[in-house]
Amino acid sequence: MLSVTELSKYISPDFQLSPITFNQVPGENLALIGVSGSGKSTLLQLIAGWQQPDTGSITLFSERIKGPQEQLVPGHPGLAILEQSSHLPHYYYIRDLFQYANVWETSLARNLFSLCRIEHLMNRKHHEISGGEQQRIALALLLITSPRWLLLDEPFSHLDLTNKKILQQVLADVTRKLNITCLLCSHNPDDIFAWAHRLLVLENGNLVQVGSPEAIYHSPQNSYVAGLLGDFYPLSPELAQVFFPEKFALNTANCWMVRPEHLLFQVESTHHAVKATILQVTLAGRDYKVDLEVMEQQLSFYTQTNSLKAGTKGYLLATNGYCFPDC
Template sequence: MNEIVQVKNLQKIFCKGNICIANKINLSINEGEIFTILGKSGSGKTTFLRMIAGLETPDDGEISVDNKTVFSKNTNLSPKDRKVAVVFQNYALLPHLSISSNITFGSKASKDELEDVLEKTKLKGQENKFPHELSGGQQQRVALARAIINKAKILLLDEPLSNIDTELRSHLRTELKEMIKAFNITALFITHDKEDAFYLSDRIAIMHGGNILQVGTAKEVYHHPKDLYCANFLGKITQLEDNTFIRPEHIEICPNGQFEAVIENIVFYGSFYEITINTGNKILLVHSYNDHLEIGQKIKYKFNGELLSF
């Protein structure tokens, strides 16, 4: 695969408090993929995106976009010369401009190019309206259309779904992925939300304390976390031995189980129950679909998935 973004030994330290936001990061993004930086608030992910965009200056390292160095010791191209486009959390639409004017703002796009983008983003017929007249989903499409019409090589998305309620979020997430793939554009997506990352991404990088801890597909990082932090961040785990852990869905309560325990607590989460069981010398979390379990009940259980060791 062609690597469209290459980052080498990227470093950024904020002098106030001597906080390391990027600690010699090495990373590559393939052409046409949706690549996600997943991390908690303060992990450095948004600063990383801003350094790719040219909105923040690194202290050291190199950044290349489409085989062209955009930052090094001797180079620091402006955002408009980097072939990148940023979609911010609030979409940054101009309220006094029509939809078509928002899309073409700062662009030299032709009328035909505008028509093509309007068609592909399902905004045809909305071009003469103003941002406040559109739904949240339509506003997201306008922000994407504006980014895409400038023929950027990479689309940078800074938590565009973070301020949206749960019901609409699922719909917009689907639309976002469909449009990115339809335009065959490379996207770097920044989020703290694991569900968004798992749904959207071809690959995920887990970031913490200015470091990239692990890179892989959603399945790879979830089932084969490289360390205890990654394992905990991506889902609940239960400790079995000193350095051995298991996920709750890999413990099964069943009549033919090898081990015995007593149910201490049951929490209903809609699609499953989270069961706390006491084995006599440890407490385990179990995810179950069984509607007939009760607190105080004696049960048998077995392990039916891979153990995690660190």
């Protein structure tokens, strides 16, 4: 397994990666998630052996991964890291890149090209392929070194929806057929919800929550984690008191918030419901987004029907909510 123990790194007076400890077992899809600047890329580079940690250790199957101060060529043969940008050499045909790098038998290499969906790109140059194709070529160049662990640094951040879906399918095929374990970092929950078995949430260089995507989404540690994994709306104290009177009485000093799926719009008044007016209804892909005004606050929810119209008056009910000491 991959084992990270008390790993830390001082970057500047404004940022440092606090001691972090976690394990990953073979076959586990593990995702690092956090806003830009939370320490995701730094942690990946430490694990890959590209940066020297200040404290702690990284081992892969009980073999310690050395930092760049301990060896001439940074990195570890059992680990490969795919960065946000492919950094492919210019002016080369793609076939030449693999001719120089390939140590596999021809048939195995061709199977890899097919797996990464790049076999049709061999006679093109760097400027003749898209960003998504460059990412898949860079991935194949890493895989041809036969790594056991693959680190992915925001691999979908620069891709359009079509190329993102292709790369997601390629990664699924690669991990299954080549028996490679992946550790992926992202700031977009849509990239990791269906993929990850477990999440590590980073905030300002600190590991603040670990768990399954479902568990963290429904029980976030704080407002940062809640906002990282989906939409939420802070509630005014007056509105929170109406929605959750019993709980609010016990936590008057805390901040309350709800997710869109916690809001229920209805025509008739019920207990704990508040008068609301629909401001607008807009298409949001598969669903419609409904914006409302309630007690001088604007909230939104999503519905699959477009029967609701702007100006409609009714009542809003909150079926659930979160209470945090911070907003």
